[in-house]
Amino acid sequence: MNPDKVDRSRVSTHTDLPNIGKAGAKDLELLGIHTPEQLKSQCPFEMYARLCQQTATRHDPCVIDVFISITRFINGEAPRPWWAYTAERKQVLQDKQ
Numbered sequence: 001m002n003p004d005k006v007d008r009s010r011v012s013t014h015t016d017l018p019n020i021g022k023a024g025a026k027d028l029e030l031l032g033i034h035t036p037e038q039l040k041s042q043c044p045f046e047m048y049a050r051l052c053q054q055t056a057t058r059h060d061p062c063v064i065d066v067f068i069s070i071t072r073f074i075n076g077e078a079p080r081p082w083w084a085y086t087a088e089r090k091q092v093l094q095d096k097q
Contacts (some may be wrong), residue, residue, distance in 0.1 A: 003069075003084075011036050017070045025065060027051055039074040042076035043093065064089045085091035 011015060014025035017036055027087035031050055033039060044067030052058055068085040 002082050006073070006079040008073075008079075011074075018073050019066045019069050019082040027063070030054055036070075036074055039071050042071050044071050047051040047071075061087070061089065061093075 001016060001017060001020060006016070006018045010091070011075075013037060014020050014033075015022065015030050017024075017039075028034075028039075031047055031054070033042065033047075044064055047067045048059065048064045051063065062082065065082040065085040067091060069080055069082045070084075073079050
């Protein structure tokens with residue numbers, strides 16, 4: 001869902017989350033995340049690694065940005081577009097090298 005349209009009080013399914021559409025919802029289900037609340041204990045970088053492993057595909061790293069956006073949102077931050085997290089993701093991955 002477009003971050004500008006997210007209503008925290010009405011989040012009950014994956015597609016109610018910022019930046020999540022049908023494909024993203026399927027990815028979350030594949031990861032065993034069946035409710036938005038289950039995102040509270042998730043690491044977006046680990047979620048990405050698990051998704052790549054489970055699908056035997058290297059997904060676009062922007063998926064990490066989406067995962068950051070939804071884990072931050074579910075933990076209380078304001079909804080933001082996924083690209084607001086791109087610089088952070090790049091810095092974290094650079095620091096790991």
